[in-house]
Amino acid sequence: MSIHVRFFASLRESLDIDTVTLHADANDTVDSVWHRATDGATRPNNTLCAINMEYVNAKQAVSDGDEVAFFPPVTGG
């Protein structure tokens, strides 16, 4: 099993990463998934995080099979 990581909008462009699949590690959090998926890039302070399409904070634990997403503040409507 694995963790599916997605990036959107300006974050996808600045990192030049669309999706990444990682092996699930015990004790993974949103923070550690970001670190592994981006090779340690600095995460902008205003980055929003989601697990399985629900907003979470960066300390949230990530489980095997989860989809983790990172994106900038939303600007729809």
Added chain:
Amino acid sequence: MIQIRTEKIDPWKEIQRYQNSLNIQGKFGATAVFVGSMRDMNEGEQVSAMTLEHYPGMTDKYLHKITQEAHQQWPLLDSLILHRVGDVYPDDTIVVVAVWSTHRADAFTACRSLMEQLKSEAPFWKKEQLSNGSRWVEKNTPG
């Protein structure tokens, strides 16, 4: 009903068509409508086009959640949210929120609330085309 679509939206036709499809004839005394359109100017620069990106799945999930909450909070008869994605041009409709209720207070309040929640949390992003390149819109203006 909630729809995210790449095709152009004619808000008034869509609202009329949807209203005609509902079984609430004779029941609603109020319809509140918000229509958001693309402007040709932002932050002092001419904008010729815009690309709307979204997080498929999460946008639907989030819009269903706020709709369900609005229906729990106010006695609404029905509601409609349409949102455009892909390439849009000045005057194109970006978003439609319409709410039907018995009395106006619930329709006004619920429509405003749905729109503000959509603006602040639904995962859509705008990229503007300018004469000298493109830029991501960094934040929405306060409601």
